[in-house]
Amino acid sequence: MMTYIEAFIASKSLSQNSQKAYRYDLQQFYQIIGDRINQDKLSLYQNALLDLSPSAQKRKLSIVNQFLYYLYQEHHLTHYFRMTDQIKLSRIEKRQPVLIDQGLFYQETAFEAGQLIALLILELGLTPSEIAGITVANLNLSFQVLTLQTTKGVRVLALPKDLLIFLEKQVIGKEQYLFEHQGQAFSRQWFFNQLKAFLESLGHRDLTAQKLREQFILKEKSKGKSIIELSELLGLKSPITLEKYYKS
Incomplete structure (x- = not known):
């Protein structure tokens, strides 16, 4: 191609x-x-x-x-394809998302599992499915890195110091996964429920895993990360979904 x-x-x-x-x-x-x-x-x-x-x-x-x-x-295709332009020119412009104060997410809470899930999204840009797959072996807390195996290869993410204390507490007694029950990973619904309960306790019923990940994107962009660097950091196949954050 x-x-x-x-x-x-x-x-x-x-x-x-x-x-x-x-x-x-x-x-x-x-x-x-x-x-x-x-x-x-x-x-x-x-x-x-x-x-x-x-x-x-x-x-x-x-x-x-x-x-x-x-x-x-040129006879490289046996069928002629053409995509139809169905774009509405009168589209209502979406409000640009803004960075929220993340200090609130570090405060003491009764919803510790949901808190760590939220912090992993906010600080590392992980998706709930990626979080569910984190094993104890993926974490090297001494060197402050998380290693993830993806279809594109290995992603090595630096762990912020503020996040370490939460991870150190979470890995205690774990057999395989960072979040587990009797050595088995929890379901997607469990992660959804834990995150929802934590966010509601903060008064942020409007937030979701997707919106938290968007916060990570905005924060990294504000630090000067290029669209390509951010795409690689998130493990994306293409930077195309990030273009809306970089358009002038």
């Missing part, structure tokens, strides 16, 4: 800046759909664009549709 992308760009009379824009958008397209193109994967790609501005969506769809037509013309 990457060979086809370069050949497609070379076939067009584009300025240097336009070449970079085409290459960037098509590489993102490839990262999402892979080597096989079908209607389901194209729908998946369009869904990934929903949080972008209408103009950004239109640009990306235009470039990808040109590329799809090129592949068909």
Whole structure:
């Protein structure tokens, strides 16, 4: 696919800046759909664009549709695919999320499991499923790192000092998982219930795991992390879902 992308760009009379824009958008397209193109994967790609501005969506769809037509013309595809532009120009702009005071999350609470789940999302950007899979062996508290095995490889995350005391307490007596019952990981519903109870105790019924992860994204962006660095930190296949936080 990457060979086809370069050949497609070379076939067009584009300025240097336009070449970079085409290459960037098509590489993102490839990262999402892979080597096989079908209607389901194209729908998946369009869904990934929903949080972008209408103009950004239109640009990306235009470039990808040109590329799809090129592949068909060059007999790299046996079927001609074209994504339909269904973007509403009169879209109501969403309010930009703002950073909340995270000191509240460190205060003493009766909901200790939910508190640690929330802190792992806020401080490391982890998803509940990633938290559920953390084993005691993944943690090296002496070196203050958490190692996660993903489909893209190994992610090594530095543990903030403020988080260590909570982790040190949590690993006591654990056989395998950081959160477990008799050596078995808890269900997704358990994590949801624990987090919900903790957030409600703080008066934050509006917060969810997704919104806490968004707080991590905003915090890291404010520290100067680039979109690529943040994408790698989160273990994302593509930075496309982060573009809405970096658009001017």
